[in-house]
Amino acid sequence: xxxxxxKQLEQHEALLERIKSREPINTEWLDEIMHSADIxxxxxxxxxxxxxxxxxxxxxxxxxxxxxxxxxxDALQARVVHQLAYSDIIRIFSFMxxxxxxxxxxxxxxxxxxxxxxxxxxxDSRELQVLLGYEDNTAGGLMTTEYIAxxxxxxxxxxxxxxREIAPKTEVIxxxxxxxxxxxxxxxxxxxxxxxxxxxxxxxxxxxxxxVTVDPLLDxxxxxxVVRKYDLTALAVVNRRxxxxxxxxxxxxxxxxVEEQTEDILHMGGVSGEEExxxxxxxxxxxxxxxxxxxxxxxxxxxxxxxxxxxxIAQVAALASVMTIVSGMGGNAGSQTLSxxxxxxxxxxxxxxxxxxxxxxxxxxxxxNGAAIGLITGIIIYFRYHNIYLGMVVxxxxxxxxxxxxxxxxxxxxxxxxxxxxxxxSSSIFLTTMTDTCGFFIFLGLAKLFLPLLV
Amino acid sequence: xxxxxxKQLEQHEALLERIKSREPINTEWLDEIMHSADIxxxxxxxxxxxxxxxxxxxxxxxxxxxxxxxxxxDALQARVVHQLAYSDIIRIFSFMxxxxxxxxxxxxxxxxxxxxxxxxxxxDSRELQVLLGYEDNTAGGLMTTEYIAxxxxxxxxxxxxxxREIAPKTEVIxxxxxxxxxxxxxxxxxxxxxxxxxxxxxxxxxxxxxxVTVDPLLDxxxxxxVVRKYDLTALAVVNRRxxxxxxxxxxxxxxxxVEEQTEDILHMGGVSGEEExxxxxxxxxxxxxxxxxxxxxxxxxxxxxxxxxxxxIAQVAALASVMTIVSGMGGNAGSQTLSxxxxxxxxxxxxxxxxxxxxxxxxxxxxxNGAAIGLITGIIIYFRYHNIYLGMVVxxxxxxxxxxxxxxxxxxxxxxxxxxxxxxxSSSIFLTTMTDTCGFFIFLGLAKLFLPLLV
Numbered sequence: 010x011x012x013x014x015x016k017q018l019e020q021h022e023a024l025l026e027r028i029k030s031r032e033p034i035n036t037e038w039l040d041e042i043m044h045s046a047d048i049x050x051x052x053x054x055x056x057x058x059x060x061x062x063x064x065x066x067x068x069x070x071x072x073x074x075x076x077x078x079x080x081x082x083d084a085l086q087a088r089v090v091h092q093l094a095y096s097d098i099i100r101i102f103s104f105m106x107x108x109x110x111x112x113x114x115x116x117x118x119x120x121x122x123x124x125x126x127x128x129x130x131x132x133d134s135r136e137l138q139v140l141l142g143y144e145d146n147t148a149g150g151l152m153t154t155e156y157i158a159x160x161x162x163x164x165x166x167x168x169x170x171x172x173r174e175i176a177p178k179t180e181v182i183x184x185x186x187x188x189x190x191x192x193x194x195x196x197x198x199x200x201x202x203x204x205x206x207x208x209x210x211x212x213x214x215x216x217x218x219x220x221v222t223v224d225p226l227l228d229x230x231x232x233x234x235v236v237r238k239y240d241l242t243a244l245a246v247v248n249r250r251x252x253x254x255x256x257x258x259x260x261x262x263x264x265x266x267v268e269e270q271t272e273d274i275l276h277m278g279g280v281s282g283e284e285e286x287x288x289x290x291x292x293x294x295x296x297x298x299x300x301x302x303x304x305x306x307x308x309x310x311x312x313x314x315x316x317x318x319x320x321x322i323a324q325v326a327a328l329a330s331v332m333t334i335v336s337g338m339g340g341n342a343g344s345q346t347l348s349x350x351x352x353x354x355x356x357x358x359x360x361x362x363x364x365x366x367x368x369x370x371x372x373x374x375x376x377x378n379g380a381a382i383g384l385i386t387g388i389i390i391y392f393r394y395h396n397i398y399l400g401m402v403v404x405x406x407x408x409x410x411x412x413x414x415x416x417x418x419x420x421x422x423x424x425x426x427x428x429x430x431x432x433x434x435s436s437s438i439f440l441t442t443m444t445d446t447c448g449f450f451i452f453l454g455l456a457k458l459f460l461p462l463l464v
Numbered sequence: 465x466x467x468x469x470x471k472q473l474e475q476h477e478a479l480l481e482r483i484k485s486r487e488p489i490n491t492e493w494l495d496e497i498m499h500s501a502d503i504x505x506x507x508x509x510x511x512x513x514x515x516x517x518x519x520x521x522x523x524x525x526x527x528x529x530x531x532x533x534x535x536x537x538d539a540l541q542a543r544v545v546h547q548l549a550y551s552d553i554i555r556i557f558s559f560m561x562x563x564x565x566x567x568x569x570x571x572x573x574x575x576x577x578x579x580x581x582x583x584x585x586x587x588d589s590r591e592l593q594v595l596l597g598y599e600d601n602t603a604g605g606l607m608t609t610e611y612i613a614x615x616x617x618x619x620x621x622x623x624x625x626x627x628r629e630i631a632p633k634t635e636v637i638x639x640x641x642x643x644x645x646x647x648x649x650x651x652x653x654x655x656x657x658x659x660x661x662x663x664x665x666x667x668x669x670x671x672x673x674x675x676v677t678v679d680p681l682l683d684x685x686x687x688x689x690v691v692r693k694y695d696l697t698a699l700a701v702v703n704r705r706x707x708x709x710x711x712x713x714x715x716x717x718x719x720x721x722v723e724e725q726t727e728d729i730l731h732m733g734g735v736s737g738e739e740e741x742x743x744x745x746x747x748x749x750x751x752x753x754x755x756x757x758x759x760x761x762x763x764x765x766x767x768x769x770x771x772x773x774x775x776x777i778a779q780v781a782a783l784a785s786v787m788t789i790v791s792g793m794g795g796n797a798g799s800q801t802l803s804x805x806x807x808x809x810x811x812x813x814x815x816x817x818x819x820x821x822x823x824x825x826x827x828x829x830x831x832x833n834g835a836a837i838g839l840i841t842g843i844i845i846y847f848r849y850h851n852i853y854l855g856m857v858v859x860x861x862x863x864x865x866x867x868x869x870x871x872x873x874x875x876x877x878x879x880x881x882x883x884x885x886x887x888x889x890s891s892s893i894f895l896t897t898m899t900d901t902c903g904f905f906i907f908l909g910l911a912k913l914f915l916p917l918l919v
Contacts, residue, residue: 044694176655204628219499236718237722240715264692270810271807271810274803275807277803278732278801278804278806279800285804285813286807286819286874287814294829298837301797301833304792308793311788312788315785319782323781326775329783330768333791334763336788337900338760341734341756341759344734345756348732348733349739355725356726358741370745377745378749378756382753449788
């Protein structure tokens with residue numbers, strides 16, 4: 010593997026130098042030795058400026074350029090398109106699947122988009138306008154119209170001829186969709202079966218009528234769950250009249266999964282929207298500061314719970330140190346429940362209506378874990394401050410706060426999901442407010458009750 | 465969609481009742497109206513016991529049963545295999561891809577596994593033993609040996625005949641691997657191109673020699689990254705001699721991605737290993753309590769930082785309330801940096817060696833956000849306690865703690881990754897220890913310094 014990596018690094022440097030020095034590039038040869046994803050990595054190198062991109066994408070081999078552009082991310086695609094003449098863009102587009110073209114067009118200023126659509130073939134332009142009509146994060150926004158759909162009354166030999174003709178222009182050839190003469194989707198067939206069947210058999214006798222479909226407006230996360238559940242290579246998107254509008258393919262689903270996953274990670278950490286670690290500091294502040302301000306409000310709420318008991322703390326200063334253990338452990342236990350619940354929601358396993366009784370499990374769990382952790386803490390506190398009552402207050406407060414943590418950690422994300430919010434983004438802030446405020450309040454409240462025994 | 469869901473629910477209930485009442489099932493008809501993933505959902509219903517499973521899987525249509533078993537998760541597969549006679553298992557296995565069989569065998573007790581391997585065809589048994597030799601979470605553990613590989617000197621027409629013959633037994637037909645006569649992998653061809661080429665053309669003239677390969681020992685997460693980067697439908701797994709050992713397919717990669725994603729969510733919340741929200745309470749305690757105990761140690765460390773300043777707090781009780789704001793905001797800001805860093809690590813964008821200088825960005829960010837948040841807090845505190853010096857102490861402590869939060873949130877996960885730990889699992893505990901302890905220490909330390917001005 011090491012030498013393989015070494016080779017890749019050398020190829021990267023060689024191509025970079027070639028572009029910087031404007032040496033002519035034999036694209037056929039380049040296509041053979043380097044994968045387009047690796048060529049994209051070169052073009053994404055900090056050393057490559059807009060002029061370099063313009064030069065690279067002005068080569069004659071538009072099919073090769075289309076492959077490269079397809080592998081680039083949104084930012085690089087936008088930079089490239091910005092550098093090129095409209096006529097060149099149209100020629101490159103002619104080699105790209107139209108869901109990719111729709112994605113690129115969707116990110117362009119409205120007038121460039123209109124101009125490009127006008128320059129295309131009428132049929133392409135119509136298809137693209139339909140695709141552009143769907144939100145990016147829906148099944149319709151993900152789908153491509155380049156699939157194979159054949160009438161059910163074709164024979165295997167007729168079907169194979171059609172497939173041979175359409176195949177170069179489609180994204181998926183393994184799954185062949187089958188339509189009736191009203192162009193409604195009635196089934197699907199596996200290319201494997203078509204290849205091995207008797208030539209005179211009709212498609213309707215091979216096809217599986219049990220075809221999984223989704224609505225174009227379905228959210229991308231749920232679309233991904235359908236593809237995963239049924240292990241599909243291509244998912245059919247249909248309207249109410251069962252007309253096939255397009256297909257969503259596995260590679261698009263993987264991109265969705267990565268997007269949702271990294272979004273969840275950021276949201277759980279309290280960063281709204283996308284942020285890259287090496288990005289502009291201004292963007293980072295914009296993404297993080299508002300959320301910190303929200304956090305600040307909750308920090309003040311928790312601090313107020315303490316302020317109520319200022320006089321108690323003035324008498325027993327040790328409380329200030331011990332109370333942070335109770336609130337902190339509540340936060341930790343709550344995060345555990347929260348992450349298990351968010352995982353359940355992400356996998357579509359739980360919802361508020363059916364599964365709220367599971368909260369009783371979390372209550373029991375909070376009480377048991379609270380008793381265990383509380384007892385350990387209480388004993389240590391007793392030996393440290395030589396006061397058995399302080400130890401007992403700790404045990405009681407810990408049990409109470411861990412039960413609250415379990416209830417909050419389970420119900421908060423479910424309620425947020427129910428009212429249409431992203432549970433990963435906002436759950437933890439509500440949770441911490443609960444566990445901090447209640448932790449301080451229960452502990453200091455009990456301490457006040459037992460005050461004569463503590464001083 | 466609503467009526468679609470209604471239909472699914474009715475089918476679910478109908479099948480459940482049919483199984484419970486032991487009514488004969490027409491599997492051909494069932495296969496047509498229900499997807500195997502939905503049949504699995506019925507078998508996974510709490511109402512289905514082991515006897516029911518045994519009855520269901522003793523039907524004659526083994527091909528249908530293989531489809532269903534393939535869609536089941538590990539736990540259900542184990543239950544089913546446990547109920548069946550060895551001879552029936554073997555007959556069902558004969559309709560399953562061998563990476564799935566290897567997965568099931570891998571979870572069986574060693575003697576059942578050996579017995580089943582002995583009962584199989586020698587060639588199948590040999591292939592399975594190779595697959596069983598790889599760890600589950602490596603490319604070798606994910607791969608299947610059911611691919612199409614053809615010699616480079618075949619013509620298109622010869623290739624198509626071979627493909628027609630092998631196709632029903634393979635997982636992927638879109639990608640055809642091309643071997644030289646030493647059986648080394650030399651390229652790949654797209655079935656599309658083979659279908660549309662002149663029948664006399666040689667495979668070596670159609671093939672793309674630039675084929676992405678990985679070592680069988682590569683970790684599954686990195687394997688998934690390769691498949692995603694190059695948008696592959698099938699990734700070739702080869703040994704050092706460039707012999708093709710197997711292929712990893714997109715659906716296996718999706719399963720890996722979900723596994724890694726949900727693992728990350730659990731780990732970030734402080735739950736080690738798998739835990740399902742509706743699982744046994746004993747398992748939940750086992751997964752969560754040890755981690756809470758670790759947390760308890762860090763809570764005591766932070767509490768000790770406060771205990772040092774007991775006498776200061778005894779004089780100015782308000783400090784106990786304000787200090788939690790400083791430590792809490794440090795934790796929040798640190799979580800933000802942490803999540804952005806973990807996302808970067810997950811996507812393979814950053815590592816300690818090359819990107820440690822980015823820590824300076826986090827320092828600047830911590831100082832700026834700290835100044836903003838500190839100023840707001842300081843002003844509120846000033847108006848609440850009418851003490852300008854307390855407000856100033858808050859501003860200074862907030863800037864200091866948010867800088868520490870930025871540095872820790874960035875470096876901790878990178879260092880953990882460098883030494884081979886999962887950053888999602890253990891980062892937040894180290895981070896909270898830092899931000900709590902330092903937050904209390906800086907704030908109370910400064911308060912002690914300015915004590916005469918605060919009382």
